[in-house]
Amino acid sequence: MDSERRALSSRSPATRYEVLLVEDTPTKGLSEERMTTCFNVFDEILPDLGVYKKVLKMLRDELYESVYSNEYTTVPPKKGKNRTSYIQRIPYFVLVNRVFEERDKNADQLQANIAALENKLTQKDKELEESNQNIEQLKKSLKDCSDKIYNMEIEMENNNLEQRKLEANIQYEQMMQQGAKDRYEKRIASLKEELAQAKDRNKFLEKFKEGYDALEEAFNDSTVFKKNPQNQLS
DSSP states (O other): OHHHHHHHHHHSHHHHHHHIIIIIOOOOSOOHHHHHHHHHHHHHHGGGSGGGHHHHHHHHHHHHHHHEEEEEEEEOOOTTSOSSOEEEEEEHHHHHHHHHHHHHHHHHHHHHHHHHHHHHHHHHHHHHHHHHHHHHHHHHHHHHHHHHHHHHHHHHHHHHHHHHHHHHTHHHHHHHHHHHHHHHHHHHHHHHHHHHHHHHHHHHHHHHHHHHHHHHHHHHHOOTTSOOGGGSOO
16 A cells, blocks of 8 residues: 555656756755746646636746846756757846855955055054154254254354454554454354354255155145045945
């Protein structure tokens, strides 16, 4: 009895469709081939469903519209099956998978871009640190020059004062003080020359500092390397 039941079962249409679904589409999960087989089985059994044929046909069409998009693809010939290529609609899950793959690809590219920007930012930070060190050295040099100029101005003012004192006494000490006057005048001329040179150096250093200050401000105010939250993955 059991052997007869198994023999009948093996010859039944349901068993054939079950074998078709299992053996013809062995891949687990969603696939275009499996969906095609499922709807082919649906179409084959519909004529044999009697009074349920109409309602199940409606269900079949609803399911088909839910599974397949309005985009089409060409299916190449397969050995042992269709001999020519044909066109069929692409399932929604295939389109979704393509979107996910493209998103992952874009995400990898964004990560690579972020890493490159971070490397550039690190290099810029290093350059900025070196620039800050140079600026500090320039500031120190500028202060030294400013101090020197101040001292020279004080010395020149003192010499001018001394000169005026000498000039007040020049009427009765002209012969005696002429040599001293000459020495002080030479000293003043020398100081003026040194002062002019120092001021020139000071102007040069101030312009140099302005350039570095502008560079520092550009690095501090730059938004090029800020991360855009919209580029991050959701």
